[in-house]
Amino acid sequence: MTYCCALRLKDGLVFISDTRTNAGVDQISVFRKLYTFGKLKERFIAIQTAGNLATTQAVIGHLRNQLELQEQPNLYTVNTMFEVAQLVGRTLRKVIEDVTEDTLEQSNYYCSLTVGGQIGEGEHQLYNIYPQGNFICATKDTPFFQIGESKYGKPILDRALTYDMPLDEALRCSLLSFDSTLRSNVSVGLPLDVLVYHIDSLEMPKGKRVTQDDEYFQKISKQWSEILRAGLHEIPKPSEDYLE
Amino acid sequence: MTYCCALRLKDGLVFISDTRTNAGVDQISVFRKLYTFGKLKERFIAIQTAGNLATTQAVIGHLRNQLELQEQPNLYTVNTMFEVAQLVGRTLRKVIEDVTEDTLEQSNYYCSLTVGGQIGEGEHQLYNIYPQGNFICATKDTPFFQIGESKYGKPILDRALTYDMPLDEALRCSLLSFDSTLRSNVSVGLPLDVLVYHIDSLEMPKGKRVTQDDEYFQKISKQWSEILRAGLHEIPKPSEDYLE
Numbered sequence: 001m002t003y004c005c006a007l008r009l010k011d012g013l014v015f016i017s018d019t020r021t022n023a024g025v026d027q028i029s030v031f032r033k034l035y036t037f038g039k040l041k042e043r044f045i046a047i048q049t050a051g052n053l054a055t056t057q058a059v060i061g062h063l064r065n066q067l068e069l070q071e072q073p074n075l076y077t078v079n080t081m082f083e084v085a086q087l088v089g090r091t092l093r094k095v096i097e098d099v100t101e102d103t104l105e106q107s108n109y110y111c112s113l114t115v116g117g118q119i120g121e122g123e124h125q126l127y128n129i130y131p132q133g134n135f136i137c138a139t140k141d142t143p144f145f146q147i148g149e150s151k152y153g154k155p156i157l158d159r160a161l162t163y164d165m166p167l168d169e170a171l172r173c174s175l176l177s178f179d180s181t182l183r184s185n186v187s188v189g190l191p192l193d194v195l196v197y198h199i200d201s202l203e204m205p206k207g208k209r210v211t212q213d214d215e216y217f218q219k220i221s222k223q224w225s226e227i228l229r230a231g232l233h234e235i236p237k238p239s240e241d242y243l244e
Numbered sequence: 245m246t247y248c249c250a251l252r253l254k255d256g257l258v259f260i261s262d263t264r265t266n267a268g269v270d271q272i273s274v275f276r277k278l279y280t281f282g283k284l285k286e287r288f289i290a291i292q293t294a295g296n297l298a299t300t301q302a303v304i305g306h307l308r309n310q311l312e313l314q315e316q317p318n319l320y321t322v323n324t325m326f327e328v329a330q331l332v333g334r335t336l337r338k339v340i341e342d343v344t345e346d347t348l349e350q351s352n353y354y355c356s357l358t359v360g361g362q363i364g365e366g367e368h369q370l371y372n373i374y375p376q377g378n379f380i381c382a383t384k385d386t387p388f389f390q391i392g393e394s395k396y397g398k399p400i401l402d403r404a405l406t407y408d409m410p411l412d413e414a415l416r417c418s419l420l421s422f423d424s425t426l427r428s429n430v431s432v433g434l435p436l437d438v439l440v441y442h443i444d445s446l447e448m449p450k451g452k453r454v455t456q457d458d459e460y461f462q463k464i465s466k467q468w469s470e471i472l473r474a475g476l477h478e479i480p481k482p483s484e485d486y487l488e
Contacts, residue, residue: 151395155424159469160476168487172479180399196487206488216486220479225403227475232404234471235416235464242460243412243440244450 001187002033002148004048005157005174006114008126008138011167013116013197016174017048018148018182020189034193035060037067037075038204043119044197045075045084050148051111051131058095059113063088081117081125085135088115093133106131112147117197124199144174152184153177167196172220175210179221192217245431246277246392248292249401249418250358252370252382255411257360257441260418261292262392262426264433278437279304281311281319282448287363288441289319289328294392295355295375302339303357307332325361325369329379332359337377350375356391361441368443388418396428397421411440416464419454423465436461 001022007014017034031053037045047063049056066074078084092113099109115135116126126138128145138145143163146154156177161170171194181188192210210217245266251258261278275297281289291307293300310318322328336357343353359379360370370382372389382389387407390398400421405414415438425432436454454461 151428152399154428155396155399156472158428159424160473168481169476171482171486173476175482176476176479180403184395184398184402194486198487206485208486208488216480216483223479224475227471227478228400229404231468231471231475232413232417232420235420235467236460237412238415238419239460241450242415242438242452243442244452 002050003181003188004050004147006116006126007144007170009143009170010164012199013124014171015046015048015195016178017193018188019191021053022187041202044202045117046195048114049111052109055095055109055111059092062091080122081119085115085127089129089133089135114145114147149185149188152181176224246294247425247432248294248391250360250370251388251414253387253414254408256443257368258415259290259292259439260422261437262432263435265297266431285446288446289361290439292358293355296353299339299353299355303336306335324366325363329359329371333373333377333379358389358391393429393432396425420468
């Protein structure tokens with residue numbers, strides 16, 4: 001499985017992806033699921049992938065191929081983030097249709113994508129793209145998308161994340177969402193790929209790979225457990241009728 | 245959907261079940277999913293159900309019918325909790341086979357059960373029963389089972405729950421597990437049924453129904469959000485390289 005989480009906030013975009021893929025429990029590999037495209041001071045685009053690995057790699061392969069062969073449209077010639085989402089959606093749909101035209105069979109090859117970024121003076125945007133090629137857009141009300149193994153890490157995002165949160169605080173929040181998922185599900189695994197895009201910078205972030213040895217991630221993981229356990233003790237005891 | 249959680253701890257057993265059932269989003273009902281059986285000072289048995297409602301009601305119906313007609317074996321004549329699990333498992337499997345013999349088709353009628361209790365001087369036990377009628381038993385290492393919509397509420401249990409925890413603390417922990425699930429998934433809904441069995445009491449607990457108006461549940465839900473948000477602020481900021 002996979003867990004990817006992407007945030008669209010007042011100050012920019014945050015992307016975190018795990019890197020574990022598995023075909024059965026005895027075939028576990030590390031594959032990057034966070035891809036970036038961009039031209040300095042013109043556009044920044046990030047794509048996260050979850051689902052069938054052959055499909056996701058084919059989508060990225062086609063998008064790169066379009067750039068290399070200067071096919072039109074491509075990620076560097078479309079005018080808006082909306083057109084980016086359309087291009088990626090069409091590419092995804094075509095990859096799946098190329099494998100099989102049987103719509104029932106197609107679900108075996110499904111993948112989901114998040115696509116975020118900014119082009120020129122346009123707004124920064126974040127899309128969740130479905131296997132059918134259509135998509136939804138993050139808003140102030142719902143400033144995050146998750147793809148893959150999303151349930152374990154959803155409660156902390158639901159409770160704490162807001163559109164106006166500073167990027168570093170939102171990053172902490174989503175790293176804790178990953179920590180919860182990593183602890184509860186072995187199909188999601190370290191290292192993580194983290195990317196923080198600052199609004200209007202139109203620069204490619206360096207990004208950070210968080211490995212098992214990462215001191216900061218180890219520290220917040222431990223500290224968060226302590227905060228939860230201490231919090232549990234602060235919660236008042238149930239009244240007697242709960243225990244009768 | 246459904247969320248049920250059952251704990252087997254040093255001091256006894258804890259059962260919490262939600263009560264929401266749905267067949268599509270426009271057909272939502274309240275059904276109890278926590279059933280009890282017992283004879284004072286002799287045996288206490290609790291069953292939680294998740295899955296196809298017709299199947300779960302048929303299983304409980306058959307178990308009650310066996311008692312009423314004094315068929316052998318029944319829940320009041322089997323000798324151990326292991327035999328209780330066997331009887332419930334066989335009953336479940338038969339209910340599903342009665343609907344259809346097509347094994348592929350059977351999965352439409354699946355349900356999962358937890359069965360816990362104590363008989364005479366035997367140990368208190370907790371089982372997770374699969375649609376095939378086989379089952380696993382809770383241990384000190386893994387002192388809880390969840391059935392239904394289990395992922396949202398798993399991280400807090402994974403992190404905080406231990407076999408040696410006092411019942412009231414474990415109850416708080418599992419109520420918070422429910423609170424997280426209720427907030428993140430509308431297919432799980434109040435009221436909750438809570439039942440705490442104190443080891444060796446061999447008494448039927450009164451149990452408690454936790455409704456929307458329950459002051460204690462409202463309070464801990466609010467307080468837990470505050471603890472998490474405050475905790476998030478305590479967590480140190482990420483180093484600069486995370487944000488570059």
